[in-house]
Amino acid sequence: MSTDVMHIGPxxxxxxxxxxxxxxxxxxxxxxxxxxxxxxxxxAVAYSVRERMMEHWVSSLERIRDKHQKIVGxxxxxxxxxxxxxxxxxxxxxxxxxxxxxxxLNINLDEILQQExxxxxxxxxxxxxxxxxxxxxxxxxxxxIGYGIRYEFGIFDQMIxxxxxxxxxxxxxxxxxxxxxxxxxxxxxxxxxxxxQGYTDEKGGYRVKWIPEYEIRGVAYxxxxxxxxxxxxxxxxxxxxxxxxxxxFQAFDKGDYYGxxxxxxxxxxxSKVLYPNxxxxxxxxxxxxxxxxxxxxxxxxxxxxxxxxxxxxxDLPDAxxxxxxxxxxxxxxxxxxxxxxxxxxxxxDKAWECTRKTFAYTNHTLLPEALExxxxxxxxxxxPRHLEIIYEINSRFLSDIRNKYPGDDDRIRRMSIIDEQxxxxxxxxxxxxxGSHAVNGVSALHTELLKQDVLHDFYELQPDAFFNVxxxxxxxxxxxxxxxxxxxxxSDRIGERWITHLETDLINLQSFADDLSFQQAWRDVKKxxxxxxxxxxxxxxxxxxxPDSLFDIQVKRIHEYxxxxxxxxxxxxxxxxxxxxxxxxxxxxxxxxxxxxxxAYYLAKLIIKLINAIGETIDNDPExxxxxxxxFFPDFNVKNGAHVYKAADLSEQISTAGKExxxxxxxxxxxxxxxxxxxxxxxxxxxxxxxxxxxxFLFGLDAAEVKAIKxxxxxxxxVYNNNNDLKEVIDLIQSGAFSKGDTNIFKPLINSLLGDDxxxxxxxxQAYVDCQQRxxxxxxxxxxxxxxxxxxxxRMGKFxxxxxxxxxxxxIWHVTPG
Ligand code: 7GP
Numbered sequence: 126m127s128t129d130v131m132h133i134g135p136x137x138x139x140x141x142x143x144x145x146x147x148x149x150x151x152x153x154x155x156x157x158x159x160x161x162x163x164x165x166x167x168x169a170v171a172y173s174v175r176e177r178m179m180e181h182w183v184s185s186l187e188r189i190r191d192k193h194q195k196i197v198g199x200x201x202x203x204x205x206x207x208x209x210x211x212x213x214x215x216x217x218x219x220x221x222x223x224x225x226x227x228x229x230l231n232i233n234l235d236e237i238l239q240q241e242x243x244x245x246x247x248x249x250x251x252x253x254x255x256x257x258x259x260x261x262x263x264x265x266x267x268x269x270i271g272y273g274i275r276y277e278f279g280i281f282d283q284m285i286x287x288x289x290x291x292x293x294x295x296x297x298x299x300x301x302x303x304x305x306x307x308x309x310x311x312x313x314x315x316x317x318x319x320x321x322q323g324y325t326d327e328k329g330g331y332r333v334k335w336i337p338e339y340e341i342r343g344v345a346y347x348x349x350x351x352x353x354x355x356x357x358x359x360x361x362x363x364x365x366x367x368x369x370x371x372x373x374f375q376a377f378d379k380g381d382y383y384g385x386x387x388x389x390x391x392x393x394x395x396s397k398v399l400y401p402n403x404x405x406x407x408x409x410x411x412x413x414x415x416x417x418x419x420x421x422x423x424x425x426x427x428x429x430x431x432x433x434x435x436x437x438x439x440d441l442p443d444a445x446x447x448x449x450x451x452x453x454x455x456x457x458x459x460x461x462x463x464x465x466x467x468x469x470x471x472x473x474d475k476a477w478e479c480t481r482k483t484f485a486y487t488n489h490t491l492l493p494e495a496l497e498x499x500x501x502x503x504x505x506x507x508x509p510r511h512l513e514i515i516y517e518i519n520s521r522f523l524s525d526i527r528n529k530y531p532g533d534d535d536r537i538r539r540m541s542i543i544d545e546q547x548x549x550x551x552x553x554x555x556x557x558x559x560g561s562h563a564v565n566g567v568s569a570l571h572t573e574l575l576k577q578d579v580l581h582d583f584y585e586l587q588p589d590a591f592f593n594v595x596x597x598x599x600x601x602x603x604x605x606x607x608x609x610x611x612x613x614x615x616s617d618r619i620g621e622r623w624i625t626h627l628e629t630d631l632i633n634l635q636s637f638a639d640d641l642s643f644q645q646a647w648r649d650v651k652k653x654x655x656x657x658x659x660x661x662x663x664x665x666x667x668x669x670x671x672p673d674s675l676f677d678i679q680v681k682r683i684h685e686y687x688x689x690x691x692x693x694x695x696x697x698x699x700x701x702x703x704x705x706x707x708x709x710x711x712x713x714x715x716x717x718x719x720x721x722x723x724x725a726y727y728l729a730k731l732i733i734k735l736i737n738a739i740g741e742t743i744d745n746d747p748e749x750x751x752x753x754x755x756x757f758f759p760d761f762n763v764k765n766g767a768h769v770y771k772a773a774d775l776s777e778q779i780s781t782a783g784k785e786x787x788x789x790x791x792x793x794x795x796x797x798x799x800x801x802x803x804x805x806x807x808x809x810x811x812x813x814x815x816x817x818x819x820x821x822f823l824f825g826l827d828a829a830e831v832k833a834i835k836x837x838x839x840x841x842x843x844v845y846n847n848n849n850d851l852k853e854v855i856d857l858i859q860s861g862a863f864s865k866g867d868t869n870i871f872k873p874l875i876n877s878l879l880g881d882d883x884x885x886x887x888x889x890x891q892a893y894v895d896c897q898q899r900x901x902x903x904x905x906x907x908x909x910x911x912x913x914x915x916x917x918x919x920r921m922g923k924f925x926x927x928x929x930x931x932x933x934x935x936x937i938w939h940v941t942p943g
Contacts, residue, residue: 136177137219142226145173153303158230164300166232167210167240170223171303174213178349178358185358188268192434195443195940197262197269197933198427200457201450202416203252203399204259204273204361207602207763208241209304209348212260215606216351242297243764245279246363248402249682250789251489253763254567255450257789257926260599263352263359264625265930266943272423272454274415275305275346275363278398283721283760288737292724304348305363311345313425314369315418321510326470333467335510341392342367343422353601353625357943364422366395401723402495402682413456413499413507420457424464438469442482446938449486449561452497452553458484458560459511462518467510473517485937486557486564487594489786491571491579492686498550501543515542515551522559526586540582558583563937565592568787568808570828592936595811596787597926600627603793608771610650611797615918618643627925634919644911651774651798651914658772668756670715675904678799679777680719680761680769683729686784689718690732690874691886692777695897696739696755697854697863703749712901715754719761719769731874733757738863738871771797774910775900778803779893781884783828785809792924798914802900804889808924816920820913822903824896825889834888841882844890851890855879 136145149172150158154165161169188194214220227234247253255271262269281292318338326332343364350359368389394411395418427445431437436444449455458480465476490496505512519542530536542559544550558564558580566572572593576584584591605612605624615623618637623630637643655672662668679692696716702708718736722729740755758765776794778785778801785807795801795812802822803809813821826834845852859875861868878886904910922928934940 136180137217137222139222139225139229142173142219142222143229145176146170146226146230149173149176163232163236164240167237168301168303170227170237171210171241174210174217174219174223175303175349177217177219178213178351181351181356182349182358184356185268189270189360189430190433191268192436192440192444194268195938196427196430196445197267197938197940198423198445198447199255199258199262199269199271199450200420200423200447200454201252201255201271201273202419202453203247203450204244204255204271204363205247205249205252205763206244206256206259206348206361207253207766208238208243210241211238211606212602213351215601216260216264216353218354241764242300243762244297244302245295245762246273246276246399248280248399250787251451254489254596254789254926257597257599257602258930259350259359259361260353260601261597261926261930263350263357264355264599264601265927265934266352266355266357267359267930267934267940269359270426271350271359271361272419272426273361273363274396274399274419275365276396276399277365277393280399280401280721280762281724285733285737285757285759288734288741290722290730290733305346306348308345308347311426312342312367313422314340315343315366315421316340317414317417317507319509321513332470333510333513335463335467339388339391340369341395341418342369343396343418345422345426362423362426364396364419366392366418368392401721401725409499410503410507413503416453417456417460417508417511420454421460423454424457424460428464438465438471438479441479445483446940447484448933448938449484449557451487451489452557455486455497455553455557455560456508456511458556459508459514459518462514463510466514477518477521480560481562484557484561486561488554488557488564488566488571488575488580491574491786492784496579497553498544499553501549501551504551512551515556518556518559519543529586536582540586554580555583562590563592564590565594565937566786567594567596568811569593569595570783570805570810571786571807574783574828594929594932594937595808595923596789596792597924597929598789598792598796599926600624600796603770604796607767608650608654608797610653611771611918614646614650623922625927628922628928631922632919634915638912638915638919641908644908644915647798647911647915648907651772654771655774658768661768662756662758666756666759670717670754670756671713674713674715674754675774675901676717676772677714677775677777678717678719678769678773678794679779680717680758680766681788681790683720683722683732684726685728685732685877685884686781688779688781688884688886688889689720689736690878691779691889691893692716692718693732693735693739694851694854694886694890695894696753697857698850698894699753700739700743700749701850701853701857703752708752710898710901711752712904713752714901715756717756717758717769717773719758719765721761728874728877731871735858735863735871735874742863766793770794770799773797773799774904775799776801776803778806778809779825779889780804780806781889782806782826782831784884792921795917796921796924798918800900800903800910800913800917802893802896812921812924815923816917820916820920822896822900824892826885826892831885834885839882839885839888841887842879844887845879848891850894851887 146169149169153172154168259271279295284291316337319336321333321335346363348361400412461480465471542555544552566575619633659670659672737757743749770793773794776799778791782804787808804825805827858871864870
């Protein structure tokens with residue numbers, strides 16, 4: 126069936142939608158519309174839209190029962206779904222009717238959409254990728270379940286006070302969540318702690334059982350994920366932890382009121398809060414419990430579905446494929462082995478074959494500090510049986526290695542799941558790699574570096590197990606929903622098929638790149654989007670920005686490797702030139718930043734402070750702010766991203782080469798008509814290959830040069846000393862020019878840059894400033910810039926998450942899209 130034919134099924138006419146919304150007002154909100162708040166309207170509209178998904182839900186569940194279809198189980202500790210309502214309306218194809226229904230009810234649909242609190246159940250790229258993949262899986266009609274944790278508190282809300290980040294607890298559930306459907310009957314016990322005990326089974330074989338210290342329960346909360354106009358629904362199934370016995374009557378009888386609920390409080394802690402990344406070891410015990418908790422529930426659920434289909438354990442690898450979204454769920458490998466060997470009495474070799482066929486692992490980072498490892502005592506304390514299983518996996522694996530590479534003890538040490546240099550650790554990336562039939566990186570460069578570096582020994586052992594799947598983003602949310610003006614301009618020229626066929630159809634825009642009237646329309650869209658963003662910043666924060674200036678935007682998590690401080694140094698370079706009246710060639714620009722810093726990451730927080738300090742200084746200096754402005758958009762998340770990507774002229778993708786696994790913001794910007802200034806890193810490289818070098822501002826060292834310079838001894842202080850311009854910029858920060866004379870506040874940052882500059886900010890400084898000068902010159906040629914922008918969009922088809930999912934289906938899952 127063609128997907129671009131509008132489906133107006135039963136119940137989707139304006140009159141029916143109106144009636145349904147009013148019905149929900151009465152029956153679910155429990156009010157009469159005359160006393161309604163905006164949030165009440167939101168709930169009523171959300172219930173009406175959800176209802177329209179439910180008819181497809183039931184038929185989609187049938188596919189999950191169809192034993193001939195393989196199900197993808199996407200295991201992820203994070204799903205950054207973004208607001209549901211707008212997306213559901215688009216994917217159901219009912220935006221026109223809903224708009225009209227809202228008008229007739231005298232409510233403003235945009236205001237209603239704003240009411241939704243987004244479920245911030247992720248930190249950044251990895252969690253958002255999982256959400257894009259669910260959209261594509263469903264649009265491609267691949268039966269899939271996203272398995273994760275229903276955190277009661279998601280990523281913190283960010284406020285800026287006196288230029289500093291302040292974290293506020295996220296309370297996304299406080300007003301209820303109309304999208305989830307709790308399934309109390311779908312609940313599983315999860316054991317934790319305790320010890321193991323050997324015993325002899327009836328046949329005289331040696332077996333082990335786990336005697337846990339306590340047991341908790343996971344309850345399923347399902348959220349429907351709609352495909353794009355295809356009447357297909359998949360599930361996001363998130364687990365909430367509960368106590369097995371929520372009330373201890375014996376304790377209560379003895380008058381111990383606190384003790385009576387203690388177990389309940391403890392059990393519920395497991396799914397209480399999302400961990401921000403980049404945290405240190407402390408408090409990590411709970412995180413390992415979280416990982417095991419959701420993985421254990423998900424595997425038990427998958428085995429239940431297997432039984433429901435009338436299949437046996439032998440059929441598991443053909444019935445389900447589990448994708449591990451980084452190592453966070455990798456304990457699943459040991460858990461499946463435990464279930465098969467200890468509970469289903471399958472023999473080890475058979476169980477291992479089945480496990481390896483069932484799992485595949487995606488790596489999302491090369492940063493050594495982000496590669497998960499658990500200290501042995503902690504692991505043993507929480508998961509004693511799993512540790513034994515991991516030892517067994519490891520010993521069999523290492524004996525194979527010994528046979529293959531006799532005498533190569535160093536290789537054994539490098540490849541072991543257990544890190545034995547100093548304190549002992551379990552290396553989760555090794556477990557994930559050894560226990561999977563496929564390992565993939567998320568961009569061509571990243572996969573190459575995985576093979577050469579982090580997983581080199583494993584690659585040598587099994588080169589055929591390594592794949593690249595370059596990331597992608599969904600054009601439904603990131604173009605059609607959030608940039609409706611651009612979407613309709615594109616559809617006017619090339620039809621609507623691009624929404625589901627980005628790779629083949631978007632390229633047709635190329636033929637309009639030189640068409641002057643099309644160019645004008647293109648510029649009009651960008652100008653309107655910029656004006657909208659300017660209004661929003663004015664209205665919410667009282668910020669003043671000029672839509673006629675170049676919007677130069679960097680939004681992403683704040684991290685030294687992403688180098689927001691390099692961007693800041695360039696701004697100070699311009700500031701300095703303006704103060705010295707060297708304004709020749711300076712194009713008016715608005716620098717916009719957004720992103721959260723991990724609460725425990727001091728330097729990242731100091732970078733936020735620096736950006737705000739520069740912004741404030743410039744705000745108060747009319748000589749400078751007629752040229753440039755700097756704003757920090759607080760609380761960057763999916764909902765705020767909706768206003769940002771579409772308004773950008775220039776996208777900042779300036780990580781140290783070799784550090785950004787892929788990036789996905791880079792794709793969102795370019796698809797929405799921004800040009801990129803970027804390093805030769807992650808998916809930037811592939812974006813540049815697609816859009817053409819002439820339409821991309823490349824600068825700086827590549828990954829090999831970064832490696833070489835580090836090996837040969839890098840001396841940032843010399844770079845500083847030998848570059849007058851850079852020296853002036855750094856000295857200006859040091860002088861207190863942006864901190865009301867305070868010369869101490871930014872010292873830790875300056876010391877880090879001059880001391881060891883681990884991310885080569887100073888090394889790339891001059892190349893960056895020079896490249897920015899080329900950007901300014903290019904921007905002044907309106908026609909040429911517009912043409913580059915059109916070509917960027919036209920050539921971004923590869924970066925649809927539909928293409929990524931097709932790659933997974935073909936190379937890793939061996940599933941045929943429906
Ligand atoms: C991110 C990577 O940093 C980013 O480059 C990539 O585009 C994204 O994953 C999706 O693949 N990684 C994370 O968000 C993360 O938490 C630690 O990585 C495991």
